[in-house]
Amino acid sequence: METITHTMQHDHRRCDDLFVSAEELIANKQWDEGGNTFRNFQNALEHHFRMEEQVLFPEFEKQSGSTAGPTQVMRSEHEQMRELVSDMAAAVELQNQDDYLGLSETLLIMMQQHNAKEENILYPMTDQVLAPQLPDLLGRLDQVD
Amino acid sequence: MNTDLSLEQAPPISVPFQFFVTAPLFGIVASIILLAYGPAIFTSRWNLETLAVTHLLTLGFMGLVMCGAILQMLPVLSGITVPYVKPVGTLIHILLVTGIIALSIGFLASSPVLMNTAIGLLGGGFGIFIVVILMAMLRNKMTTQTLSAMRLALISLLFTVILGISLLGSFIWPDININLALLTELHIAWGTLGWVSLLLIGVAFQVVPMFQMTNEYPRWMTRFLPSVLFGGLVVWTIIKLSGIGNPWHIAAFIMLICISGYVSFAIITLWLQQSRKRKLRDTTLLFWRFAMLSALAAAALWADHNLMPGLINPEIYPFTLGIVLLAGFAVSVMNGMLYKIMPFLIWFHLQHHQLSLGLGRKYAIPNMKQIIPDQNARYQLYLHIIGILTLVLASLFPTSWLVYPAGVMLMTSFSMLSFNQLRAVRLYRDYKRRLQAASEATSQTD
Numbered sequence: 001m002e003t004i005t006h007t008m009q010h011d012h013r014r015c016d017d018l019f020v021s022a023e024e025l026i027a028n029k030q031w032d033e034g035g036n037t038f039r040n041f042q043n044a045l046e047h048h049f050r051m052e053e054q055v056l057f058p059e060f061e062k063q064s065g066s067t068a069g070p071t072q073v074m075r076s077e078h079e080q081m082r083e084l085v086s087d088m089a090a091a092v093e094l095q096n097q098d099d100y101l102g103l104s105e106t107l108l109i110m111m112q113q114h115n116a117k118e119e120n121i122l123y124p125m126t127d128q129v130l131a132p133q134l135p136d137l138l139g140r141l142d143q144v145d
Numbered sequence: 146m147n148t149d150l151s152l153e154q155a156p157p158i159s160v161p162f163q164f165f166v167t168a169p170l171f172g173i174v175a176s177i178i179l180l181a182y183g184p185a186i187f188t189s190r191w192n193l194e195t196l197a198v199t200h201l202l203t204l205g206f207m208g209l210v211m212c213g214a215i216l217q218m219l220p221v222l223s224g225i226t227v228p229y230v231k232p233v234g235t236l237i238h239i240l241l242v243t244g245i246i247a248l249s250i251g252f253l254a255s256s257p258v259l260m261n262t263a264i265g266l267l268g269g270g271f272g273i274f275i276v277v278i279l280m281a282m283l284r285n286k287m288t289t290q291t292l293s294a295m296r297l298a299l300i301s302l303l304f305t306v307i308l309g310i311s312l313l314g315s316f317i318w319p320d321i322n323i324n325l326a327l328l329t330e331l332h333i334a335w336g337t338l339g340w341v342s343l344l345l346i347g348v349a350f351q352v353v354p355m356f357q358m359t360n361e362y363p364r365w366m367t368r369f370l371p372s373v374l375f376g377g378l379v380v381w382t383i384i385k386l387s388g389i390g391n392p393w394h395i396a397a398f399i400m401l402i403c404i405s406g407y408v409s410f411a412i413i414t415l416w417l418q419q420s421r422k423r424k425l426r427d428t429t430l431l432f433w434r435f436a437m438l439s440a441l442a443a444a445a446l447w448a449d450h451n452l453m454p455g456l457i458n459p460e461i462y463p464f465t466l467g468i469v470l471l472a473g474f475a476v477s478v479m480n481g482m483l484y485k486i487m488p489f490l491i492w493f494h495l496q497h498h499q500l501s502l503g504l505g506r507k508y509a510i511p512n513m514k515q516i517i518p519d520q521n522a523r524y525q526l527y528l529h530i531i532g533i534l535t536l537v538l539a540s541l542f543p544t545s546w547l548v549y550p551a552g553v554m555l556m557t558s559f560s561m562l563s564f565n566q567l568r569a570v571r572l573y574r575d576y577k578r579r580l581q582a583a584s585e586a587t588s589q590t591d
Contacts, residue, residue, distance in 0.1 A: 020358055020422045027425055070224070080496050083506065101425075102514035108423075109489045109513070112355040113221055120289055121224045 005123035012115045015044045023104045035092045049078050051144045063129045077114050156230040158494045163238045164213025166566050171205025172559035180552040187543035190463045197252040205245045210479040225285045240270030257317040264310050271306045275299050294347025294371035301339025308332035339378055341475050343371055359417040377403040404444050411440040428522040432481025439473025464540035472533050488516035491573045502584040516569045525561040532558050
């Protein structure tokens with residue numbers, strides 16, 4: 001059966017792949033293609049954040065009755081990642097390779113530890129707490145633009 | 146299911162950092178003692194100064210890094226928080242550091258009083274550590290393969306400490322009649338193959354795919370390897386202790402199975418890293434590769450000694466094996482990991498601080514490569530590798546020509562690690578002060 005964990009995990013891997021391609025292109029100073037791939041990554045990441053912030057987290061918070069729990073920490077980590085990504089966008093504009101690679105190294109660890117927390121803890125918890133409305137929820141995740 | 150798990154980057158940065166920053170200092174002291182005693186270190190594994198050097202590395206460097214890393218990683222991996230982590234972490238740190246100092250001076254001065262003190266301090270430090278972590282794990286039903294491996298590693302640590310204390314007791318009270326050789330063998334096996342290796346394997350399951358973007362470890366490996374290895378060690382220990390029949394062959398057979406497990410782990414790790422998605426040259430990755438090759442070399446040495454006796458001098462064997470396994474395998478992984486964990490935590494805490502003070506993006510927080518420049522880490526890696534290879538040669542041919550250069554290189558390598566860490570910590574303090582000042586200035590103008 002399709003689960004939140006599976007769907008979201010899959011989306012993490014999609015972002016990872018774009019991240020790696022952009023980093024490799026920029027490490028080889030292929031700025032045109034690298035810049036395009038970076039923007040695709042940026043869009044994929046933002047889309048992933050929207051799925052969580054607009055659908056998943058509010059539903060989870062409704063069930064648990066609190067906005068101060070784990071979702072709050074996840075939202076704040078999204079903010080931290082947005083900061084990094086916007087600095088990376090600036091580095092792409094300026095074609096500053098050192099800055100980009102330093103920032104991408106940082107984002108990689110930030111993203112991976114964040115994903116691990118979601119995949120190990122938050123998503124399985126969501127699958128359990130929101131089990132009855134799972135099909136509806138998955139449908140709504142699909143519709144996030 | 147518990148829905149109020151914390152997903153914070155707990156604990157405060159000072160908790161793991163006090164362990165990380167003191168660790169290489171013990172590596173420096175170990176190298177200095179190696180230099181002070183020179184080739185004499187290699188005359189017998191029972192020399193007290195040899196024991197001092199070994200324990201400065203295992204307890205001082207490795208033990209501190211592992212305790213700090215567990216305190217840091219547990220909440221991230223599982224949402225488990227350790228209660229009163231700041232005072233408890235500090236207490237454990239103080240007990241371990243003073244215990245290691247007492248133990249090494251106790252060995253060097255052959256002082257029963259200091260050895261006795263070390264029993265209390267190290268027993269207390271590790272005791273509290275094991276109880277606190279296992280209790281935190283018990284309160285939470287969540288289990289990942291990494292957590293189960295960590296649990297088995299902690300139980301192995303308990304055995305290692307109990308065996309170590311018994312051995313130390315026999316130094317202090319020579320009248321106690323114990324089988325020194327047997328207990329030493331068990332102590333070493335539980336320390337290296339249990340505590341250190343199980344922890345590294347469990348952590349690798351999580352961080353190798355994460356940081357290097359490799360495929361996951363095969364399911365049979367993450368699910369069964371840690372328990373098979375642990376079970377193997379238990380059976381091996383029982384056979385060794387029982388001494389019935391002709392136990393040597395059975396014990397060696399069980400050990401052979403365990404060692405095949407470690408070998409398969411090292412090979413699969415190398416293979417995963419080889420086929421990783423992220424192709425960038427990465428210093429931590431190179432530390433890992435050197436560590437995995439060292440693990441394979443250690444297995445080859447073991448096989449050579451046990452299955453084809455006579456090829457390697459049995460007097461030399463424990464030294465070479467010890468260097469390859471402890472310095473080549475364990476120290477390398479930890480050293481490499483410090484270069485990821487420390488700059489990341491510094492960046493994370495600074496940026497979090499800036500956002501929570503409401504400063505927006507007033508200051509550009511340095512990124513990981515600005516906190517510890519890649520070049521610095523890379524030079525230390527090269528020195529580390531050459532130093533260890535020289536030390537391995539020195540164990541085979543203990544002449545001044547090899548022992549002293551090896552000692553100097555390792556001392557320099559640990560000093561460079563320490564320098565890289567302290568530079569990063571100073572940068573953290575500078576930025577934190579600036580953020581604080583900016584926040585006060587903003588609130589005054591409001």
